[in-house]
Amino acid sequence: MKRVLITGAAGFLGSHLCDRFIKEGYHVIGMDNLITGHLSNIEHLMPLEQFEFHHHDVSKFVHVAGKLDYILHFASPASPIDYLKIPIQTLKVGSLGTHNLLGLALNKGARMLIASTSEVYGDPMVHPQTEEYYGNVNPVGPRGVYDEAKRFQEAMTMAYHTYHNLETRIVRIFNTYGPRMRLNDGRVLPAFIGQALRGEDLTVFGDGSQTRSFCYVDDLVEGIYRLLLSDYAQPVNIGNPDEITISQFAEEIIKLTGTQQKVIYKPLPKDDPMQRQPNIDKAKEILGWEPKVSRAEGLKITYGYFKSLPEEKLFDKDHKNFEHYIK
Secondary structure, three states: OOOOEEEEEOHHHHHHHHHHHHHHHHEEEEEEEEOOOHHHOHHHHHOOOEEEEEEOOOOOOOOOOOOOEEEOOOOOOHHHHHHHHHHHHHHHHHHHHHHHHHHHHHHOOEEEEEEHHHHHEEOOOOOEEEEEEEOOOOOOOOOOHHHHHHHHHHHHHHHHHHHOOOOEEEEEOEEEEEEOOOOOOOOOHHHHHHHHHHOOEEEEEEEOOOEEEEEHHHHHHHHHHHHOOOOOOOEEEOOOEEEEHHHHHHHHHHHOHHHHHEEEEEEEOOOOOOOOOOOOOHHHHHHHOOOOHHHHHHHHHHHHHHOOOOOOHHOOHHHHHHHHHHO
């Protein structure tokens, strides 16, 4: 049985990856310090013999006994609320954490895949974004702690690949959604659905003309799985190129939820990207991958998940404090 280490295992994406690798017959070692992840995301895996959980911060030395075939590094705050609250930890997990795991991969002879992000493109001047675009990032702006942590992570990973001949993979993840997202994590989709469920007006920052492209989590996991098992070491965009403006998206959520709220507009946060749309030509060509789940289908599933949450999660006492962080 092949063994895979997945960091950030109790988070949104990490937990779905644990599910996928269990399904594929792997022994999964989940690792998380639970600073933003939650054990409820993986509690269904705890009784399984082929799953084990390590409560550990990868910014500190990482030890895993026995062989490892693969490492997937998904440990990182990923929402504006999180990385603005814990900026130092965000930088450390992208730098020290990545370094520790690359060293572990080298020691074990394991292939390592890192989770990068479309945020490496910053507020892009190229649209849609191709992997060859270097980005337009403000390193000292409020979002710099996340953007630059990921850019350094890519550079460190590629250095290990070229200098040590380590097998590495880099996935650049665009906006993703689905069950197990945190309702009040500051990202636009759960923010809108949470506001609709609470009977609040939907908050759009800026004039609403900025765009996003939303990929359902099952599609993303499939792309990541294919990339890990491929022979391609350069970064690959994984996302859904179906682009929509934030204002249009707010209207979709109002229609989906059957609520009567209006849309209100507030100033745009500093360095908020105006456009997000992945060019996925490489993923199509190299991985034979493209998204299958339509936004309408994915939103219906995601809305059902949020609607089933306990009422106290809808009325998180802190959610109003985080409105200006929504991306």
